[in-house]
Amino acid sequence: MPKTLAELRPVYVAGIGLHPYQRPSDTSLVRLGVTAMREALRDAGISWTDVDQAYTGTATTGMAVSRPILAYLGTTGIGMTQIENASASGSSAVRTAAITVAAGISDVSAVLGVDKRNHLINAVHRTGIPRLSAERVVPATHFALLASEYMDCYGVSPQQIASVAVKNHRNGALNPYAQRRKARSLAEVLADDPISGVLTRLQCCPVSEGAAAVIMVSGDAIDRLGLDRTRCVRITASAQTSQQLTREKSYDAELTRITSEHALSQAGINPEQLDVVELHDAFTIEELQYVEAMGLCGPGEAAREIQAGAFDIGGRTAVSASGGLLAMGHPTGATGVGQITEITRQLRGEAGPRQQPNARRGLAHMVGLGAVCVAHVLEATD
Amino acid sequence: VKKEGRGISTISTVAEPLLYGADDTGAPYLAGMRCRSCGYVDYPAQPFGCQRCGSAERQLEGLRLDPAGSVFASTTVHQHAGNGVTPPFTIAAIKLDSGPVLRGTMIDNTPLPPGNRVTGVLVPVADDLTGVEPSTATDAGTGQETYELRFRKAD
Numbered sequence: 318m319p320k321t322l323a324e325l326r327p328v329y330v331a332g333i334g335l336h337p338y339q340r341p342s343d344t345s346l347v348r349l350g351v352t353a354m355r356e357a358l359r360d361a362g363i364s365w366t367d368v369d370q371a372y373t374g375t376a377t378t379g380m381a382v383s384r385p386i387l388a389y390l391g392t393t394g395i396g397m398t399q400i401e402n403a404s405a406s407g408s409s410a411v412r413t414a415a416i417t418v419a420a421g422i423s424d425v426s427a428v429l430g431v432d433k434r435n436h437l438i439n440a441v442h443r444t445g446i447p448r449l450s451a452e453r454v455v456p457a458t459h460f461a462l463l464a465s466e467y468m469d470c471y472g473v474s475p476q477q478i479a480s481v482a483v484k485n486h487r488n489g490a491l492n493p494y495a496q497r498r499k500a501r502s503l504a505e506v507l508a509d510d511p512i513s514g515v516l517t518r519l520q521c522c523p524v525s526e527g528a529a530a531v532i533m534v535s536g537d538a539i540d541r542l543g544l545d546r547t548r549c550v551r552i553t554a555s556a557q558t559s560q561q562l563t564r565e566k567s568y569d570a571e572l573t574r575i576t577s578e579h580a581l582s583q584a585g586i587n588p589e590q591l592d593v594v595e596l597h598d599a600f601t602i603e604e605l606q607y608v609e610a611m612g613l614c615g616p617g618e619a620a621r622e623i624q625a626g627a628f629d630i631g632g633r634t635a636v637s638a639s640g641g642l643l644a645m646g647h648p649t650g651a652t653g654v655g656q657i658t659e660i661t662r663q664l665r666g667e668a669g670p671r672q673q674p675n676a677r678r679g680l681a682h683m684v685g686l687g688a689v690c691v692a693h694v695l696e697a698t699d
Numbered sequence: 700v701k702k703e704g705r706g707i708s709t710i711s712t713v714a715e716p717l718l719y720g721a722d723d724t725g726a727p728y729l730a731g732m733r734c735r736s737c738g739y740v741d742y743p744a745q746p747f748g749c750q751r752c753g754s755a756e757r758q759l760e761g762l763r764l765d766p767a768g769s770v771f772a773s774t775t776v777h778q779h780a781g782n783g784v785t786p787p788f789t790i791a792a793i794k795l796d797s798g799p800v801l802r803g804t805m806i807d808n809t810p811l812p813p814g815n816r817v818t819g820v821l822v823p824v825a826d827d828l829t830g831v832e833p834s835t836a837t838d839a840g841t842g843q844e845t846y847e848l849r850f851r852k853a854d
Contacts, residue, residue: 446745447717449848450802453779454790461774462792462802469772469813514774562751564800565771565792 321583322555325419329539329549330695332361332532333658338496338525338646341434346378349528350386350431353651357530358390363425363542365390368532370423371397374410374430375650377437386431403685404597406430407529407653411681412555412691414533424538430654431528439686457521460600461514463567467602468515470617475515477620479506481601482520482643484629489640491670494655496525496646520601525646529655547699550661554583554694559687567606572690574610577682580692581612584678588612591634592676593663595656597684598641604628607682608636635673638663653691656681664697714824714847718743719766727819727848731764731799740764742799766803766819766848768795773811791850793817803850816853821846 322328334356336349358365373383383397402409407430414426441448454462464478483503489495501519509517539546556579560568573596581588588611596611598604605619613634614622622628628636639645639659642652660679662668668676681693713720719729731742734749736758741749746756772792779786789805805811806822824847 444745446747447715447743449715449718449743450790450804453776453784453788453804454802455779458774458776458779458790461776462772462790465774466772466792466813511777513776513778564798565794 322415322419323553323583323585325416326421327536328415328418328552329534329536329698330531330552330657330661331534331539331544331549332357332359332363332530333661334358334360334530335494335655335658336528337494338527338648338651338655340496341524341526344526346382346431346433347386347389349433349526350429351389353431353528353530354387354390354427354429357427357532361532361534362544363532366393367542368393368425368427369395370414370417370426371395372410372414372426372428373397373399373650374402374407374428374654375399375432376401376403376406377432377649378435382431383429386429401650402689402691403687404599404647404649405653405683405685405689405691406650407655408681408683408691408693409557409653410650411531411654411657411693412557415552415555415693418533418535421535424535425542426533428531428533428654429528430530430651432648432650433526434524457513457516457600460602461512461516463569463606464515464600464602466567467606471620473605473617473620476503476507477624478515478601478605479503479517479520480620480623481598481604482506484623485598485604485637485641485643486519488630488638488671489644492640492645495640495644496523496527497640497644516600516602520643522599522642522647525648527646527648527651527655529651529658531654531657531661548665549698550664550695551698552693553696554580554692556580556583557689557691559689568688569603569684570606570610572684572688573607573682576690576692577611577680580680580694584694584696586678586694591678591680593638593660593673593679594634594636594682595639595641595659595679596636596682598637598643599647601643604636604641611680611682630671630673635663635676638668638671638673653681653683656683657693657695660695664695712845713821714845719819719848721821721846722763725821727766727821728763729766729795729819731762731797732759733762734758735760740798742795742801764795764797764799766795766850767853768793768817770811770815770817771813773805775808791817793850803848806849806851809852811852817850818853819848820851822849
């Protein structure tokens with residue numbers, strides 16, 4: 318039988334760092350990457366020379382991203398690998414590093430997530446198999462179709478869908494690393510430029526660049542390097558799945574249901590025990606569908622729960638406390654790594670004005686084109 | 700729309716021949732497939748394998764599908780940078796009567812409640828799908844017209 322992360326040696330997040338997410342600019346790729354990684358090393362209290370493996374989650378920047386950035390931390394000759402999994406690239410890099418440390422092949426792994434908005438090629442266009450309306454159904458339209466179906470199914474209003482953006486923009490305004498740092502009223506969200514269906518511009522994540530980094534260590538490395546164990550957060554589950562033949566059922570929601578179920582079962586906890594959740598809210602409708610798919614509330618209840626504040630900071634489970642993709646931004650490969658930095662900050666109690674009280678357990682979730690889904694569960698250790 | 704599917708005697712060229720075509724009467728069909736091994740009906744046709752059971756090419760057969768089905772979601776697109784059509788336009792998620800699910804471009808922006816029946820029609824467009832609307836695309840003067848599959852509410 319295949320083993321889960323929980324059956325291998327414990328793996329911990331010891332350090333986190335970010336380069337603020339921002340609109341595409343002339344900032345060097347190297348500046349993005351080294352800023353995040355130096356902050357993560359400083360946060361962990363280790364040197365780059367202590368790191369024995371590096372994994373970079375990246376999707377849109379180009380081939381062979383790692384060394385052209387990481388060489389400027391000092392050349393050490395360690396193993397370096399890029400991991401591409403569309404929007405879930407950073408999450409899959411986290412998963413690969415976690416497995417490598419848990420298996421005993423690495424003691425200290427560095428995970429970088431980084432992307433600039435360069436030329437994007439989706440391999441599905443290289444299959445020679447055309448798809449009807451392919452160029453016309455961009456992600457905003459894909460999710461506007463899901464919104465249409467969801468509203469019909471549960472009698473939910475466009476205002477209720479938009480209330481997700483109000484919450485996440487409010488959280489993003491409190492996050493110094495967020496691209497959109499302005500609280501927005503429901504009226505502002507609804508009155509913004511219409512993109513597709515009920516989705517307005519402020520209900521769609523921005524195009525971003527940025528970087529995030531985490532240092533992942535074994536228990537041995539904590540002792541050997543004299544790290545502060547109370548600030549280490551344990552990764553207790555890692556799950557990854559791909560799309561099944563769902564036909565008219567939303568595969569994004571199905572993937573989320575199955576993957577988060579795997580992750581929670583590995584961690585041995587129930588959805589109600591989650592204090593913080595960072596999920597793939599590239600479009601408002603996604604958050605409604607995913608909190609239901611994760612079991613944070615019942616089917617069709619998300620809109621009412623969000624309006625009642627259940628998923629606010631200070632509510633039952635803080636969802637997208639970072640501002641999520643909607644407000645913090647979505648620098649493709651960085652995003653999944655950035656979620657781990659937010660959850661770690663929350664579980665350490667270091668999230669300042671975004672702090673969810675008594676946060677002990679968190680779940681990070683990304684879906685990516687393909688479609689794929691990755692989820693991790695993190696738990697405070699002290 | 701100047702001309703619609705049935706009644707066109709000769710369809711010389713369709714914009715996406717791997718996806719759809721016109722039969723002898725000018726009626727549109729979807730270029731689908733069936734797996735002889737498990738019976739799975741898929742769209743579009745491809746020669747690589749069955750997505751359900753994994754059977755290889757020799758078990759796959761082409762199958763013309765009727766472009767008729769029910770809408771289960773729709774959206775009117777207001778901003779769009781891609782080729783082929785100028786916003787606003789409406790995309791419908793359609794469950795075909797034969798099983799597969801697809802996203803089709805509607806001929807107009809009439810509201811589409813879920814459960815609405817739709818059917819495919821071939822409409823003349825610019826031959827490279829570069830954003831010329833059907834109503835203006837037929838004056839090329841070459842005598843050759845390119846047709847694109849769109850959907851309309853069934854009668």
